[in-house]
Amino acid sequence: MAVKSTAQALHNRIAVLRTERGLSRAQLAEILGVNYQTVGYLERREYAPSLDLAMRISAYFELPIESVFSRTPFPPIRTALHRGRSEASA
Amino acid sequence: MAVKSTAQALHNRIAVLRTERGLSRAQLAEILGVNYQTVGYLERREYAPSLDLAMRISAYFELPIESVFSRTPFPPIRTALHRGRSEASA
DNA sequence: CATGGATGTCATACTTATACAACAAAAGAT
DNA sequence: ATCTTTTGTTGTATAAGTATGACATCCATG
Numbered sequence: 001m002a003v004k005s006t007a008q009a010l011h012n013r014i015a016v017l018r019t020e021r022g023l024s025r026a027q028l029a030e031i032l033g034v035n036y037q038t039v040g041y042l043e044r045r046e047y048a049p050s051l052d053l054a055m056r057i058s059a060y061f062e063l064p065i066e067s068v069f070s071r072t073p074f075p076p077i078r079t080a081l082h083r084g085r086s087e088a089s090a
Numbered sequence: 091m092a093v094k095s096t097a098q099a100l101h102n103r104i105a106v107l108r109t110e111r112g113l114s115r116a117q118l119a120e121i122l123g124v125n126y127q128t129v130g131y132l133e134r135r136e137y138a139p140s141l142d143l144a145m146r147i148s149a150y151f152e153l154p155i156e157s158v159f160s161r162t163p164f165p166p167i168r169t170a171l172h173r174g175r176s177e178a179s180a
Numbered sequence: 181c182a183t184g185g186a187t188g189t190c191a192t193a194c195t196t197a198t199a200c201a202a203c204a205a206a207a208g209a210t
Numbered sequence: 211a212t213c214t215t216t217t218g219t220t221g222t223a224t225a226a227g228t229a230t231g232a233c234a235t236c237c238a239t240g
Contacts, residue, residue, distance in 0.1 A: 010141060010142060010145075024215075024216060024217090025216075025217070026215090026216080034198070034199085035198065035199050035200070037198085037199075037200075037201095038197080038198055038199075040217070040218070040219095041197085041198085043217095044217095044218080047196065047197055047198090048140065048141050048142060048196085048197080049141055049197075049198095050138065050140070050141065050196095050197065050198085050226080050227085051100060051138050051139055051140065051141050051144045051155075051159060052100060052138060052161070053197085053198090054141045054144075055100075055155075055156075055159070055161060064154055064155070064156065065141075065145075065154070065155045065156065066145075066154065066155065069141060069145070071142070071145060114185080114186060114187090115186075115187075116185090116186080124228070124229085125228065125229050125230070127188095127228085127229075127230075127231095128227080128228060128229075130187070130188070130189095131227085131228085133187095134188080137226065137227055137228090138226085138227080139227075139228095140196080140197090140226095140227060140228085143227085143228090181240105182239105182240090183238105183239090183240085184237100184238090184239090184240105185236100185237085185238085186235100186236085186237085186238100187234100187235080187236075187237100188233100188234080188235075188236095189232100189233080189234075189235095190231100190232085190233085190234100191230100191231090191232090192229100192230085192231090193228100193229085193230085194227100194228080194229080194230105195226100195227080195228075195229100196225100196226080196227070196228095197224100197225080197226070197227085198223100198224080198225075198226090199222100199223080199224080199225100200221105200222085200223085200224105201220100201221090201222090202219100202220090202221090203218100203219085203220090204217100204218080204219075204220105205216100205217080205218070205219095206215100206216080206217075206218090207214100207215085207216075207217090208213100208214080208215080208216095209212105209213085209214080209215100210211105210212090210213085210214100
């Protein structure tokens with residue numbers, strides 16, 4: 001069957017964190033020891049990772065799991081980079 | 091097929107945390123919204139929970155995921171309760 | 181002892197996570 | 211414009227997580 005998700009997948013920051021390191025999905029996949037397609041699935045939120053994989057991912061990025069995965073959408077990085085402004089302008 | 095785990099399951103502190111709250115598996119299961127057998131499987135480490143379930147569990151116990159689940163065995167609670175002694179005696 | 185609650189075990193079924201292959205589309209570099 | 215890398219898509223296959231039902235065991239307590 002299709003790999004399409006039925007349940008609402010968890011949100012994650014894998015793509016941003018990976019991009020920040022200048023890694024391709026294939027490179028990150030190799031580091032994590034998973035298939036490169038798996039990273040794609042995770043970033044596209046077609047499914048959530050196993051707890052074990054989630055731990056390897058957050059360990060690699062040196063962040064707590066809750067900073068990489070969340071049941072509720074992540075705020076834009078801007079809010080972490082520049083506090084005191086909520087409205088966007090340019 | 092059997093539900094027996096092939097891969098080495100993650101360690102967790104669900105049983106202790108649940109016992110501390112004086113909850114039965116059935117009660118915890120209801121709180122978490124899973125089948126009561128599932129809690130048993132997790133405590134017996136017959137398999138690891140999904141990331142989503144792990145998040146619900148750690149949220150309920152008000153602990154970070156890493157404090158409830160670990161790839162390496164947890165030290166005995168004694169070491170958290172009484173620092174300064176590593177060897178057991180009585 | 182009998183009853184009940186909590187736990188462990190077994191079997192079956194369904195859903196989800198992961199792997200892998202092949203190909204299309206997008207983006208970058210030359 | 212071609213070559214290469216990266217990403218998205220589709221399809222198939224296997225493993226792992228979860229639900230359920232049935233039954234056994236252990237322990238407490240009436």
